[in-house]
Amino acid sequence: MNFEKSKKAFEEANKYIPGGVNSPVRAFKAVNITPPFIKEGKGSKIYDIDGNEYIDYVGSWGPLILGHCRPEVMNALKSSVEKSTSFGAPTEIETEMAKLICDAVPSVEMVRMVNSGTEATMSALRLARAYTGREIIVKFIGNYHGHSDCLLVKAGSGALTHGTPDSPGVPADIVKNTISAKYNDVEDLKNIFAAHGDNIAAVIIEPVAGNMGVVPSTKEFMTFLRDITNTYGSLLIIDEVMTGFRLSYHGAQSLYNVDPDITCFAKIIGGGLPVGAYGGKRKIMENISPLGSVYQAGTLSGNPLAMTAGVTTLRLLKENAKIYEAIEEKSKRLEEGFKDNASKLGIDIIINRVGSMLCLYFTKNDVHDFDSALTSDTAVFAKYFEEMLKEGVYLSPSQFESIFVSYAHTDEDIEKTIRANYNALKKLL
Ligand SMILES: Cc1ncc(COP(=O)(O)O)c(C=O)c1O
Incomplete structure (x- = not known):
């Protein structure tokens, strides 16, 4: 070659x-x-x-x-691009996208579009912290949720160790509220909740981790995770950026029969154009600006080209x-x-x-x-x-x-x- x-x-x-x-x-x-x-x-x-x-x-x-x-996606994009590339104003196709996601994934009652998976997880954490009034985030070692500062955390030396920055340029102060837990390890999670449970805003997880090869969480682990977050009043955020609409039309969460508070999406929902989204229970999502006070915005969020590629892809998946x-x-x-x-x-x-x-x-x-x-x-x-x-x-x-x-x-x-x-x-x- x-x-x-x-x-x-x-x-x-x-x-x-x-x-x-x-x-x-x-x-x-x-x-x-x-x-x-x-x-x-x-x-x-x-x-x-x-x-x-x-x-x-x-x-x-x-x-x-x-x-x-895929011809349907390309044709839809061609006719969309002729009507301009972006408006920064509401369009009907954004509602269509939101409806498709909410219909497909029952735990999602409202959804906000962003431009990448990184933005989706970052915004979901802000919302979780605001909603619970707590600061600590638990993530799992070997799970990747994009490159926002508080999620760029390496495996600590012990389960209860607070995170240290994984990249220069991330202030230690920002990751001091991120705890890294062992994936698929019930005992580790129990210990973390015993020590910090009352201040844990959320646990974020890749249901099938695709950033250390392919490593599925076990059903027992996912069930335990839902139970313990409920017990302590922490939110469960499932990062379906990779798994959403790939492992099933209803998300990996349907395979685990788990009902998260917030779900993050990207990749497939953009059909190859830059997209992300986070959605969840209405009572949580209502806290996002302009309905609530948690600020999050985006010049190109929900732009017509990305929505067109995404909606066409999701429709094809739904109908076949x-x-x-x-x-x-x-x-x-x-x-x-x-x-x-x-x-x-x-x-x-x-x-x-x-x-x-x-x-x-x-x-x-x-x-x-x-x-x-x-x-x-x-x-x-x-x-x-x-x-x-x-x-x-x-x-x-x-x-x-x-x-x-x-x-x-x-x-x-x-x-x-x-x-x-x-x-x-x-x-x-
Ligand atoms: C599970 C998961 N979450 C978040 C992200 C970040 O998404 P993006 O690269 O669109 O920012 C990725 C990227 O691969 C991912 O696999």
Whole structure:
């Protein structure tokens, strides 16, 4: 495969953009190769500027559950853009989007649109703190909720340790009210609530963590989390930025049968355009400005292009229940194919999969939290990633990310990917 044009483009980008990219993981640093520069996409495929074709399992990091250039989405966008790009004034399509979300996810009675997942979680925390009059936020080690200051917190040395900044530039004062808890660990959470429960505004969780590979919370853990937050009067915020409308039309929360106070969305609800949203119980959401006093705003929030792409995507998902069945079936075949290859070759791997989110770890250990995810051999992953790319399969360029299967992936793509996996694993021997 030739990457000459991408190499030149990356050099040029590095002169003007920090690290050559507008979001760090795109730089492919974890796998130590130059990222291909992408020119276009169609269905399940993307094409780089050197003319290489890839089967795309990143899907813009999750939003493209229907693949690239889904005709209904593209046509709706074309007719929307002809009426202007933005108004900063109310439009009917915003209500349509809100209705679709509220109808799909029963715990959401009102919803506010923002422009990214980061904005959604950041605003949800402000609302939770205002509503409860409390300051502490509990998050889980290995869960990512965007890059707002108070959520950029590393694993502390002990469960009860208050957070320390994960990035320079985040004042210790800002994260002193963030506690990092162990994912899937009931005892740890019990201890944290015993010590701080009366001042915990909210617990925020990725129901299926997609930022340490793919690590689902257990049903027992989620049930316990709901119970203990209820007992202490803390809010439960479920971050469905990645899982929302992907694992089910009704969100991961429907799979766990849990009723959160606030839910955060992004990715799929924007159909590939910049969007986020947070929504929840009416009595909580009514505190947001201009109805209440919790301030939160956005020049481009609810803009017509993002709403059009999102509404069209959600409508297609709603009207075609078979989409989820088909994606589940394709994802299962990938999982089984990969496992089969590894066992034929005698390579130890663990595959975690929930619906169309899948991660292959190079470890023998069961992966159920951050520490167990870290047992995967990232050097081997980097080699595997490079081999898959050479085979024409574009995976997430980090061990600690999910791959995303879309409705656009064909049977042929799945077969080709399983063959590529076999060839790539063989090169590792
Ligand atoms: C679970 C989760 N929450 C929040 C975010 C932040 O979203 P954004 O990148 O749109 O700010 C992400 C991003 O991947 C995410 O996976």
